[in-house]
Every structure is written in structure tokens, then in C-alpha cells.
Amino acid sequence: MVTPYSMTFGAFTLHFPQRNLTKDGEAVRLGSRALDILVVLVENAGVLVSTRELCDRVWADNVVDEGALRVHLSAVRKALGDGHEGIRYIVNETGRGYRFAVPVSRSVAHSPAPPPHNSSARALPVTLARVIGREDVIAGLTDQLPERRFLTITGPGGMGKTTVALAIAHRFSGQTGTRALFVNFAPVSETSSAASTVASAVGVAVSTGDPIPDLIRMLGDTPVLLVLDNCEHLIETVAELAEKLLQAAPGVHLLVTSREPLRADGESVHRLAALPSPPPGTTPGTNQAREYAAVALFVDRAKAANDSFALTESNVTAVCDICRRLDGIPLAIEFAAARVGLMDVHAISARLDDRFALLTQGRRTALPR
Structure with missing residues (x-):
């Protein structure tokens, strides 16, 4: 097992083996190629890395021209704020290559720590209106979560699935100290974006084209509740993703909302009922x-x-x-x-x-x- 370590320069830290970049503890988003370039330069801080060597290290199995390298270097410089307030992180020696010019310190460290338990509620949207008529459901499903790692709340649109799921997540997090994170799939239209949407919510800086391995490494066996909301239009993709996460990250619990069950391995389903109304023909006071x-x-x-x-x-x-x-x-x-x-x-x-x-x-x- 690789001992976790970090490399720090200015306000930035690169975490290994996760290969996450953070600034003052907050995740910085970089594309996989841009992150690869940064890693090579930081690992060789102070040393000139030739253009050819940089391309060979980042695009090991492909031949690319220097134009592609410049595009991704531009993204790195933008993320670092290179050139602002006189700070130069990456220096170009024309015709020769690039040098990381800022001092870098290396230290053995634990994997990037999850948010403190008492801050987990901030990772969840806060329901501003009072939740009415769902107390028994919320209490019952919260009690079931420790034993059911994969729970889906289903029902027609407008039934209050998201409201109930958020109430359960807040209560479960408060009772157990487990951090809870919210993933809203409603604005996601492409199935190919499902995994990266989860990775973004968790704070994973993806280092490859497939975010799932990085996501699983980040989650590991750390207890976490992921609320996957509005999954019906991505149902097959989310079902497959759910199975992968549950199998490879033993600390993960999933609380899903969807108009229909995911029908994935290990799923427990609760069908949310309508709120009780006075029966027809009655005139209550x-x-x-x-x-x-x-x-x-x-x-x-x-x-x-x-x-x-x-x-x-x-x-x-x-x-x-x-x-x-x-x-x-x-x-x-x-x-x-x-x-x-x-x-x-x-x-x-x-x-x-x-x-x-x-x-x-x-x-x-x-x-x-």
C-alpha cells in the first residue's frame, strides 16, 4: 500500500496517491491531462523538463504536438493563478521546456480528510419549509439506514421524495456522525456525466477519463452517506454506478430518490405514499x-x-x-x-x-x- 503524502507549494497542496489538488483545503478542479502535467512539473520542481519529455510523460501512448501541451498548460496556469500578484509558478524557457519555479515541500500525510463531522450538514441543502406528515417515514427509514446500505425512495413526481430524503440524511448524519453529501442529477442530461457529477460532489479531482477509480479510492472505507437525487432519467447508469460504489467502498451508504426503483443488487425500496386526506363524503370540523x-x-x-x-x-x-x-x-x-x-x-x-x-x-x- 502506498503511504499517503502531499506536496505543498504556496497555498496549494497535491495529495497522493489520490492526486487531488487543493487550495487552502478546498478542492481545485483540473482536467486529467492538466493535472498530469502539474504532477510532472511539481515532482521535478526547480528542474527544467523538456517539452518532449513532458509530452512523453503525459501522453505515454500517443504522439501529440506542442500545441496540445500549451492548451493544458494554460488550464494549469489559470487554476494556479499564475502571473497574478507577481507569482510565477511555471516558467517557460523558449525552445527548451518548462520549469516549476516555486519551492515545493513534501510531507507524509493522511489522505485528504473528509469535512469535520459537525460540518456535514453544510454538505446538504437545508429544507427551509417545515416538513409535514412525514415524521413516521423519516424516523423509520433513518433507523433502517445502518442496516440497509442502499435505500431507494420512489413515488410519482411531486410526492416529496427529495424532502424526505434530505430530512433522513440530516437526521442520520446528526445521530451517527456520518458525513452526508448531496448529488442532484436533475440538471444532468448525459449518462456519461453521472459518475463525474458524484465525483464533483465528493470533492474528487479526477485524474483519468474514468472518474470511478478515483472516486472509489477517495471514499475507501470511510463512512459516508451519498444522497443521489432525481435518478429516473439516468436510471441504468446510476444503477451500475451504485453497485460499483457499494462493492468497492465498504463505508458508503446510498440514499436514492427516483420515480421508479433502480433494480440494482442490494437495493431496498420504500414507496412514498400520498398524504392522508379526509375521505370522500365526510365533512370534518x-x-x-x-x-x-x-x-x-x-x-x-x-x-x-x-x-x-x-x-x-x-x-x-x-x-x-x-x-x-x-x-x-x-x-x-x-x-x-x-x-x-x-x-x-x-x-x-x-x-x-x-x-x-x-x-x-x-x-x-x-x-x-
């Missing part, structure tokens, strides 16, 4: 209606839209009707409640026959989905 999670959610979000809103005997029937007709789907209920700032609940209920026109004014910052 205000106190009884609040016991239903769908109504409680509507009231909470309606108050946020209009602080004068209150559940009363005169509007409870309309509120219950809204929750029933929206099938207890949390996102639809939130959209309907947001309309309370513009119209009363009777008008909202009456317009639900045209619900797609009515329920389209969500958060401005929401993803297009």
Missing part, C-alpha cells in the same frame, strides 16, 4: 380536519402565502375538497395553497377542473421539472 396531513400542509403553506389565512368552519369543506381532489400530493397542495394570496379557497376549489392552468405558479427558483 376544523380540529378533526387538522389531523389529516394533507390539510395540515395546506394550512401551513396557505399561512405562508397569506398570514391572515385561518382554517374555519366556513372554509374547511373547501380545503378538504382541494386536498382530496389533488390526491394528497404534497407539491400540488403547496401550489394550490400558494394561490391563497390571490383568491379564497372556494374559488381555488372551483377552478381545480382546470388544475394545470391553476397550479403552475411555483417557486421562481425551482428546476423546470
